[in-house]
Amino acid sequence: MAGLRDDAQWIVLMGFIVSFSLFFVAIVINQSTVVGQTTAEAVIEFPKNDIRGMRDMIIQSEFLTDEGVFNNKTNVQNDIKTLSLHRQNSVVSFSSRNPTGSDPHTYIEIHYYNGVTAYNETWRSN
Amino acid sequence: MVMSENGQLYTIEGIAAALILLVTAFIVVNSTSVYTQGDTHINDMQLELLGSDALSMLNTAPNSSFGKSPLQTIVETDDSALFRTLFLNTINNTTGPGGDRIQYKANVTYVDKDGFVSTLPLSDSPHPFVGGEHAVRVSQWVIVEKRFPDCSAGSCSGKHAVLVEVLLWRD
Known part of the structure; x- marks a missing residue:
């Protein structure tokens, strides 16, 4: 160059x-x-508040009882499922196991799914 | 005075480059305050957290007793004015002088005795909701001793779960 x-x-x-x-x-x-x-x-x-609210309600409802003509527990638990589906677009299902002789705890299986977020928990009473 | 003048251009360029680098460094340090359209999500998030915390407070019985929470009483008695006072006081509270400018519209959603889901207005703030606002939605579950809508038959009462939903926006 x-x-x-x-x-x-x-x-x-x-x-x-x-x-x-x-x-x-x-x-x-x-x-x-x-x-x-x-x-x-x-x-x-992330539906943090939806999950918290739903979980709180399910645990509260477990300790309601059906009294005579007032089906408190049945009504509240059906309301939780229906309103979650309609207003929070989420499928909620739960079932509970009562204390037995050898195990004094109440267990609740909680399932939540809104199409994006899934939440599963086995709650145990103190 | 015998002095070499060969390096003058290089010196000028060096200073120019240093200035450019300083300016870019300044821009980068300041860039966290750049506000774009997408950043409104940050405000939404804060408003949502504030609203749901306020509703949780309303739904807590005094002194964590087993009594009814204020929200439970409000929903059962349809006390629009009390909800407005308590809720506005909570969300518009600031540490500085004056309050915030948050407005709301609250509804109660329930399942009626035939299993249909419906919504009733509970309360709203002085500025009505017209639809153009950039609102966020928060909700709170409440167990009430009332069957929505009003039902006089004895078997209609008992405990039911309803959802208090609030739209929040800042004027």
Whole structure:
């Protein structure tokens, strides 16, 4: 490459360095706006409060009793299943096992599924 | 004065590059405050947490006794005004002067005696819900000693589960 002036190589190199660093910084800025969004979306999509409420109600309902004409336990448990399906788009099912002679605990099997999140628990009384 | 002037351009460029890097560093450090459309999810999340905490508080009996919670009484007696007072006081409470500007609309959803699901309005805030608001929904289960809708026959009462649903938005 005879006769080619190579004085400006350093300037060209600096130009490359600056432009590449600007490019990466642009990517970082671009990503940083997405971080808060995806985190908040994940929190909103996870039905934490639905699961808490449903679980709390099932455990409460287990200790209601049907008294005479008032089918308290049956009514409340049917209401939980119906309202969960209609208002929270979730299938809820549960069953319980009463204390036996050798085991003084009450057990409740809780199942929750809303098409995205599934929650299963075997609750045991103290 | 014999002085070499060969490096002047390089010096200028070096300073220019340093300034560019400083500016980009400044932008990156500040970028967490960049507000985009998608970030409204963050507000939604906070509003949802606030609302569900407020409803949980209303649904807790005084001193954690076995008595009825305020929310239970409100739903049974359809006390719109009491719900408004308690709920607005809770959600619009701030540490600074003045309150927040959160508005709400509350409904009760129930299963009637034929097994159909229906909704009745419970209470709403001074600003009515017109549909254009960016609202979030929170809900709270309540066991009430009442059959919705009103039923006079004795066997209609007893305990039933209903869902109190609240739409929340900030004016």
